[in-house]
Amino acid sequence: MTLTRRTAMRGLVFGLAMAGLSSMASASDEITLNVLYNLPGFTKFHQPLADTFMKNNPTIKINFLAPATGYNDGQQQVLRAAVTGNLPDVYFSGYNLTAELVHTLAPRNQITDLGPFIEAEGGAAFLDKNYSPKMSALGQVDGKQYGLPVNASSPIMYVNADLVRKAGGDPDNMPKTFEEVIALAAKIHALDPKIAGMGYDINGWPDDWLWQSLIFQQGGQLVDPATKTVAFDNETGLNALKLARRFVTDGGQTLLDWDQSRQQFGAGLTGFIFSTPAHVQTIEGLVGDRFELKTATFPLDNAEKGGVPTGGNSAVILTQDKARQDAAWKYLKWITGPEAQNLIVRITGYLPTNKLATGPDYLAPYYIEHPNVKTASLQADRSLPWAGYPGGDSVRIWRTQRDIIGTVMRGDITPEEGLSQIVAQTNGLMN
Numbered sequence: 073m074t075l076t077r078r079t080a081m082r083g084l085v086f087g088l089a090m091a092g093l094s095s096m097a098s099a100s101d102e103i104t105l106n107v108l109y110n111l112p113g114f115t116k117f118h119q120p121l122a123d124t125f126m127k128n129n130p131t132i133k134i135n136f137l138a139p140a141t142g143y144n145d146g147q148q149q150v151l152r153a154a155v156t157g158n159l160p161d162v163y164f165s166g167y168n169l170t171a172e173l174v175h176t177l178a179p180r181n182q183i184t185d186l187g188p189f190i191e192a193e194g195g196a197a198f199l200d201k202n203y204s205p206k207m208s209a210l211g212q213v214d215g216k217q218y219g220l221p222v223n224a225s226s227p228i229m230y231v232n233a234d235l236v237r238k239a240g241g242d243p244d245n246m247p248k249t250f251e252e253v254i255a256l257a258a259k260i261h262a263l264d265p266k267i268a269g270m271g272y273d274i275n276g277w278p279d280d281w282l283w284q285s286l287i288f289q290q291g292g293q294l295v296d297p298a299t300k301t302v303a304f305d306n307e308t309g310l311n312a313l314k315l316a317r318r319f320v321t322d323g324g325q326t327l328l329d330w331d332q333s334r335q336q337f338g339a340g341l342t343g344f345i346f347s348t349p350a351h352v353q354t355i356e357g358l359v360g361d362r363f364e365l366k367t368a369t370f371p372l373d374n375a376e377k378g379g380v381p382t383g384g385n386s387a388v389i390l391t392q393d394k395a396r397q398d399a400a401w402k403y404l405k406w407i408t409g410p411e412a413q414n415l416i417v418r419i420t421g422y423l424p425t426n427k428l429a430t431g432p433d434y435l436a437p438y439y440i441e442h443p444n445v446k447t448a449s450l451q452a453d454r455s456l457p458w459a460g461y462p463g464g465d466s467v468r469i470w471r472t473q474r475d476i477i478g479t480v481m482r483g484d485i486t487p488e489e490g491l492s493q494i495v496a497q498t499n500g501l502m503n
Contacts, residue, residue, distance in 0.1 A: 102133060103132050103399045104133040105133070107137065107160060108146065108149070108162070116419055117419045118136065119136070120415070125403060125406045132402065146163070150163055151173075154176065159391070162389055163388050164385040165386055166384075167210050167211075167382060168381075168460040171213045173388070183218060183388060184391070185216050186219070186220070186389070190217060202409070203220075203221065203408075206382075209457060210386055220386055220405075220408040222385055222407055223384035223420065223425070224383070224452075225348045225382065225423065226349070226382050226448060226454065227348065227370050228347070228368065228369060230344060230345050230355055231365070232344060233363065235263065235363070241256050241260075246344075254315075256344075257269030257343055266341065267324070267342065268341060269343045270319060270345065270346075271325055271328070271336070271337060272319045272345070272346050273330040275316075275327055275481050276332075276333070280466075285380055286312035286316070289370065289373055293459075295462065301499050302498050304495075305491070313487035314487045321483075333345055334351065334354070352421035352445050356444070369451050378454070384458075410426045411434070413425060414429050414435055417435055418435075423452055462502050463501070472494075473494050473498065
């Protein structure tokens with residue numbers, strides 16, 4: 073072999089070796105994030121968004137763990153994983169359970185304060201550009217930003233416009249207070265005794281979202297932060313129970329679980345119901361062409377201080393590895409950004425968590441074509457955190473409360489007796 077040829081071969085071997093080293097370096101630079109979200113139905117937007125993210129960030133791989141069946145199950149799964157040290161890198165935490173999650177994991181240094189990442193993006197200017205203050209607050213605990221809001225839903229009214237018109241109402245100008253709500257429901261029920269004037273299915277709802285709505289719309293609170301006891305042991309709580317009873321006696325509500333109530337509404341046998349904006353497509357399918365369907369914002373008896381609890385979840389970072397945190401932060405920015413929110417809203421009907429997503433390049437034209445979906449976005453400035461109870465027993469507390477509320481709505485006990493029982497049982501379960 074000549075010297076020239078030998079030199080060339082050495083160069084080729086060196087080049088191949090360097091290419092191999094480069095390939096190894098690229099492989100070692102790849103980061104896989106283990107991500108846990110709740111509700112298997114959310115795969116319909118999580119997977120395509122992850123695929124787009126990975127295409128735009130080829131060194132980051134999103135590995136979804138099997139989704140939890142619900143927020144409560146996901147919470148328990150994460151808390152168990154914290155004990156074994158096998159936490160996911162990113163978790164989508166239900167708003168009402170995030171405080172409990174933080175208070176459990178922060179002392180163990182198992183959850184990440186997003187403050188430094190936000191500061192690196194421009195601090196308050198970054199938050200203000202993307203999220204309203206009330207949206208940002210959904211991911212805050214004890215004054216620190218632990219999560220960025222991903223999904224958000226607040227209760228809205230689904231309206232049978234035909235029945236409302238027959239009762240002398242205006243489906244384009246629905247009641248703004250609950251006194252007006254009950255009055256309209258009574259007129260609808262009077263049209264035909266087989267028709268329920270309204271449906272506020274708090275008695276069969278799986279969580280306390282609709283109960284908190286009756287408290288918050290008055291400007292009330294769930295828990296007194298100073299005493300850690302029930303904060304609605306007053307006229308606010310009593311009025312909420314009186315309203316629940318009047319929905320039946322005056323508004324002609326039929327006591328059903330939420331799915332049966334939705335079916336009854338779809339059959340044209342209810343004037344209007346209160347539910348999540350995530351049901352828009354389902355209810356449109358149930359209604360078909362039976363009647364004109366409209367949606368309306370949630371009434372407030374206290375227009376100045378009242379609001380609505382915001383269901384949904386925020387993305388939190390649990391990994392404490394710096395490189396994985398940096399990768400996770402990119403993922404959080406993406407899924408709460410306008411492009412991702414545009415897709416999520418179109419698939420779910422939720423209200424967008426990013427302000428930019430409502431612009432002409434994203435949801436503005438969609439809202440023109442789908443006004444029933446737009447309604448939820450009109451409540452963004454009323455959004456309040458979906459509260460939880462101290463002690464981590466919120467699920468059991470609600471089931472206890474729901475049973476008592478049901479007895480009030482049926483007339484088995486008075487609202488005064490019901491409030492006394494709810495306060496005593498709730499305070500007992502928190503201690």
